[in-house]
Amino acid sequence: MIQIKAKLIKNIEVAPNYYKMVLDAPAIACAAKPGQFVNILAGDKFEPLLRRPFSIYNVNDSKLEILYRVVGKATELFSKKKPGEKLNVLGPLGNGFDLKTKKAKILLVGGGIGIAPLVFLAEKLTGKEILALIGAKNKKHILCVDELKDAGAQVKIATDDGGIGFKGSVTDLLKQSVRPKDKIGVIFACGPKPMLKEVAYIAKKHKIEARLSLEEHMACGIGACFGCVVNTTRGYKRVCKEGPVFDAREVIF
Amino acid sequence: MKPDLSVKIGKLKLKNPVMVASGTFGYAEEFSSLMDLKKLGAIVTKTITLKPRKGNPPPRTVETAAGMLNAIGLENPGIKVFIKDKLPFLKKIGVPIIVSISADNDSEFVELAKILNKTNGVSAIELNLSCPNLGTSRMVSQLDKATYRVVRAVRAATKLTLITKLTPNVTDIGLIARAATAADTDAISLVNTFLAMAVDKDSRRPKLANVTGGLSGPAIKPIALRMVWEVSRTVYVPVIGMGGIMNTEDAMEFIVAGATAVAVGTGSFVNPSASIEIVDGIKRYLQAQKIKDIEDLIGSIKC
Ligand SMILES: Cc1cc2nc3c(=O)[nH]c(=O)nc-3n(C[C@H](O)[C@H](O)[C@H](O)COP(=O)(O)OP(=O)(O)OC[C@H]3O[C@@H](n4cnc5c(N)ncnc54)[C@H](O)[C@@H]3O)c2cc1C
Ligand SMILES: Cc1cc2nc3c(=O)[nH]c(=O)nc-3n(C[C@H](O)[C@H](O)[C@H](O)COP(=O)(O)O)c2cc1C
Ligand code: FES
Numbered sequence: 001m002i003q004i005k006a007k008l009i010k011n012i013e014v015a016p017n018y019y020k021m022v023l024d025a026p027a028i029a030c031a032a033k034p035g036q037f038v039n040i041l042a043g044d045k046f047e048p049l050l051r052r053p054f055s056i057y058n059v060n061d062s063k064l065e066i067l068y069r070v071v072g073k074a075t076e077l078f079s080k081k082k083p084g085e086k087l088n089v090l091g092p093l094g095n096g097f098d099l100k101t102k103k104a105k106i107l108l109v110g111g112g113i114g115i116a117p118l119v120f121l122a123e124k125l126t127g128k129e130i131l132a133l134i135g136a137k138n139k140k141h142i143l144c145v146d147e148l149k150d151a152g153a154q155v156k157i158a159t160d161d162g163g164i165g166f167k168g169s170v171t172d173l174l175k176q177s178v179r180p181k182d183k184i185g186v187i188f189a190c191g192p193k194p195m196l197k198e199v200a201y202i203a204k205k206h207k208i209e210a211r212l213s214l215e216e217h218m219a220c221g222i223g224a225c226f227g228c229v230v231n232t233t234r235g236y237k238r239v240c241k242e243g244p245v246f247d248a249r250e251v252i253f
Numbered sequence: 254m255k256p257d258l259s260v261k262i263g264k265l266k267l268k269n270p271v272m273v274a275s276g277t278f279g280y281a282e283e284f285s286s287l288m289d290l291k292k293l294g295a296i297v298t299k300t301i302t303l304k305p306r307k308g309n310p311p312p313r314t315v316e317t318a319a320g321m322l323n324a325i326g327l328e329n330p331g332i333k334v335f336i337k338d339k340l341p342f343l344k345k346i347g348v349p350i351i352v353s354i355s356a357d358n359d360s361e362f363v364e365l366a367k368i369l370n371k372t373n374g375v376s377a378i379e380l381n382l383s384c385p386n387l388g389t390s391r392m393v394s395q396l397d398k399a400t401y402r403v404v405r406a407v408r409a410a411t412k413l414t415l416i417t418k419l420t421p422n423v424t425d426i427g428l429i430a431r432a433a434t435a436a437d438t439d440a441i442s443l444v445n446t447f448l449a450m451a452v453d454k455d456s457r458r459p460k461l462a463n464v465t466g467g468l469s470g471p472a473i474k475p476i477a478l479r480m481v482w483e484v485s486r487t488v489y490v491p492v493i494g495m496g497g498i499m500n501t502e503d504a505m506e507f508i509v510a511g512a513t514a515v516a517v518g519t520g521s522f523v524n525p526s527a528s529i530e531i532v533d534g535i536k537r538y539l540q541a542q543k544i545k546d547i548e549d550l551i552g553s554i555k556c
Contacts, residue, residue, distance in 0.1 A: 220522040224279035227314035
């Protein structure tokens, strides 16, 4: 874990309100594992005050990529940054996904911006049969299909309006996609809490192991403030330190 | 010229006046790969209680204008596990370790102090008196008599340097500070966080699960400065000032206002190495101003 001033190389809108930024951050990029995140400072005038956590979307040699959705003060500021500007980045943080699986078949489930850590994950799950289920509001907000395919994954899409792919939620698509004869090794999922709760329920019902990437408001991102806890069967655990990835069986929703 | 940055807090000599505030630096381990911990004047641990505490349900933090609210609820593993699992690392750093303690009643405070008194590697105790006073809805450090009672009891139980940390949520901070010095505290530290609240107008819910929390960060600095100034001219013991210190300028303001030492809290979340950058910053300032001894600056405010 290190703190660096990283040069912004690229910052482009990839879908309405969704941006991808590329940072020159060799030391973080080479240490990064799928499912880990970085904590980035948006301003230098203490407004907004705290860093903001973002999943590592991908790494490319010395470059670190972030996929983000503009929702408030910090992400708005990020979207206005120009190549050449420097950003204060802390990372890589958190545990990341455990890549070990006994069986070859893997399911990835991403809801909305929760897709962010799944491309890097798919790339590292070599020699596995991957089915990626991605869900979004509408066609415009479906991201990363090509990237997931390039990583060797088969991709299925769910949209709320049915404009493309399955009409309904990504968890309804998941219910359809887990057939008992498939012998799925692990479900990896990232997305909003209600979605993760549903994934945990489906996984439990089918006795499949699920690894969920959770979110909580963070102040420090490095395990110092105990502000980002989630309730688990082992008591409160810090999302930034013991997480963000947790075994679905231990999370108490 | 090499300026003298050392200060004394009770029996404790600090090589510089910059410490990290309780609850904002974990048990220091978390920061070890990001900075040189040896450069710190002292480390104050997260508040420890006798028994483990689970803490409050999430969400526990929320950002507000130039600040943040927290309601962690003193989650900690208890004194036994602290001594076994956390203290060994802290001891090895080689800077004074100040253990912050809190309790639900006087006898627990005394028991904690007795345990720490015979524990190798503990340099001082900081009493976090922002805990409820026995069966009332007030915090101990909101009441002068309760403050006196707890400090007195702990003072009798330990030879270690004793620092009393006060809540700013009072009408007369000087009154509480005098109660602590009357009970022979070696130093006063302030401010703890300001009771505050954040509301989501759409869901019509408080943003913290605990409903209220403590405000910290740059937003509180002017009030913290006023309180540090007021207390330092009221009592004879050293004052450790904190509240919104983010950089060297902020730290210098507290020292000029009367703080013998300062602590960085929320600032460490924004910049993990803020505290040691402040040590270097103060050194540079003294050199530039040709001031030989930090003591010449403490409380030098002209008013
Ligand atoms: C481990 C982790 C990884 C993350 N990865 C990504 C990522 O790859 N891409 C991405 O776009 N976002 C990601 N997030 C969420 C991102 O951190 C928040 O969207 C960001 O902090 C919002 O900052 P802001 O100042 O723009 O919004 P604010 O002004 O702080 O908030 C605006 C609104 O967004 C809500 N909000 C703020 N933070 C969150 C959150 N964590 N979850 C849900 N709602 C929130 C607030 O309640 C508020 O209503 C991640 C969060 C965590 C904890
Ligand atoms: C997340 C968080 C946790 C804290 N925990 C404690 C604690 O356990 N004990 C304590 O005495 N003060 C605690 N504090 C208060 C700080 O030590 C400090 O007094 C206060 O935050 C003001 O300083 P700042 O504005 O620099 O943060 C905490 C503050 C924060 C932000
Ligand atoms: S954000 Fe501080 S402990 Fe996780």
